[in-house]
Amino acid sequence: MEIAILGPFVAVFSAFLAAWLTFIFSKKREHEANWRKIKFSKYQEYIDAVSATVGDESASPENSKKYFNAVHNLMLVAPIQVYDAAILHQKETLKPPSHKSLQEHDRLLNLLIREMRKDIHKSLVKNQENTVFHFTAYRDPENMGK
Numbered sequence: 712m713e714i715a716i717l718g719p720f721v722a723v724f725s726a727f728l729a730a731w732l733t734f735i736f737s738k739k740r741e742h743e744a745n746w747r748k749i750k751f752s753k754y755q756e757y758i759d760a761v762s763a764t765v766g767d768e769s770a771s772p773e774n775s776k777k778y779f780n781a782v783h784n785l786m787l788v789a790p791i792q793v794y795d796a797a798i799l800h801q802k803e804t805l806k807p808p809s810h811k812s813l814q815e816h817d818r819l820l821n822l823l824i825r826e827m828r829k830d831i832h833k834s835l836v837k838n839q840e841n842t843v844f845h846f847t848a849y850r851d852p853e854n855m856g857k
Contacts, residue, residue: 750789750831751831753787753789754785756781756784760778761781782801789827793826793830796822796826797823800816803815804816
C-alpha cells in the first residue's frame, strides 16, 4: 500500500525537478547568449574604431576619441586575454612612426582578433592559426593623387 502512495509522489517530484532544471539551464543559456551579444557589440565597436584610424584622415580628434572610448568599453566586457591583447596592440600603434613595426602591428592585431573570436565562438579556435587578419585603408577617390 505504501508503494502505491509513494509512486505518484515520486512522479510529481520528478516532473517538478525536470521542469526546474530545464528552466535553470535555459536561463543560463539565455544569459550566456545575451552576454555574447553584448561582447560582440563592444568588439565590433572596437574594430570600427581601429578601422577609423587607418587611412588618410586617421588623425582626427573624433577618431581618437572613438578609439579610446572603445578601448575603455573593452574593460567592461572583455576577458583579460582580449584586454591584454588590445593593450599590446594599442602600445604598438601609439609608438612614434620611427619606432613602429608593421610586422609587429600585424602580429598583435591578429592576436587580438583571434582572442576576440575565441571569446565569442569557442568553436572558431580550430584552424584559425594560419588565418591572417588585416585592415584595408579607404582612400577617397576624389583625393587620390593629391
